[in-house]
Amino acid sequence: GxxxxxxxxxxxxxxxxxxxxxxxxxxxxxxxxxxxQRPGGHPVFLxxxxxxxxxxxxxxxxFQFGEAKKNSSLHITATQTTDVGTYFCAGRESSGSAxxxxxxxxxxxxxxx
Amino acid sequence: xAGVSQTPSNKVTEKGKYVELRCDPISGHTALxxxxxxxxxxxxxxxxxxxxxxxxxxxxxxDRFFAVRPExxxxxxxxxxxxxxxxxxxxxxxxxxxxxxxxxxFFGEGSRLTVL
Numbered sequence: 001g002x003x004x005x006x007x008x009x010x011x012x013x014x015x016x017x018x019x020x021x022x023x024x025x026x027x028x029x030x031x032x033x034x035x036x037q038r039p040g041g042h043p044v045f046l047x048x049x050x051x052x053x054x055x056x057x058x059x060x061x062x063f064q065f066g067e068a069k070k071n072s073s074l075h076i077t078a079t080q081t082t083d084v085g086t087y088f089c090a091g092r093e094s095s096g097s098a099x100x101x102x103x104x105x106x107x108x109x110x111x112x113x
Numbered sequence: 114x115a116g117v118s119q120t121p122s123n124k125v126t127e128k129g130k131y132v133e134l135r136c137d138p139i140s141g142h143t144a145l146x147x148x149x150x151x152x153x154x155x156x157x158x159x160x161x162x163x164x165x166x167x168x169x170x171x172x173x174x175x176d177r178f179f180a181v182r183p184e185x186x187x188x189x190x191x192x193x194x195x196x197x198x199x200x201x202x203x204x205x206x207x208x209x210x211x212x213x214x215x216x217x218x219f220f221g222e223g224s225r226l227t228v229l
Binding site for chain 2: 006033048092102
């Protein structure tokens with residue numbers, strides 16, 4: 001079945017440093033979504049990417065979808081303590097009838113003040 | 114309500130017991146998902162409903178797990194003969210529909226199940 005892997009599993013940064021998490025799928029995706037989960041909370045949608053090579057920005061966050069639609073990345077510029085949480089990518093296979101959204105294992109970000 | 118509502122928020126049960134977890138999605142959302150999440154892990158897909166029917170139940174781990182959505186709104190996840198390994202947070206999410214543009218999932222706060 002489809003597998004979605006994320007690296008790194010954990011990342012500690014000083015406030016103001018940049019942060020990047022990478023997501024790789026074993027199969028080609030029709031789209032990829034990113035979610036943020038604060039400690040003790042539930043996943044909250046950040047963005048969806050659909051097109052090959054797509055790049056989207058939300059303030060200090062930059063999301064990319066690979067040309068082959070099998071990988072993605074999230075980059076945060078100048079991290080703040082409010083960025084603390086676990087970031088998940090989630091992808092939907094482009095082939096077959098599967099409708100499930102498969103989540104990666106997440107990258108837990110700690111921002112040190 | 115405005116968001117996805119899940120009850121109970123916490124459930125402690127003994128091994129072998131039967132458990133029901135309820136999810137009330139956002140009004141008008143036709144798609145409903147169940148996931149479970151263990152500590153330090155990503156949400157693990159269980160089942161997806163489009164309307165009343167289970168469009169994809171490939172994530173249900175075994176026949177002890179079953180879910181229904183009889184009227185296309187509220188869903189119930191049912192777990193028979195619970196085992197300690199079933200302990201996790203069970204997350205429900207809804208979305209407008211299966212179309213690519215309507216794919217954003219809105220999650221509930223989850224039901225934390227502990228099997229002693």
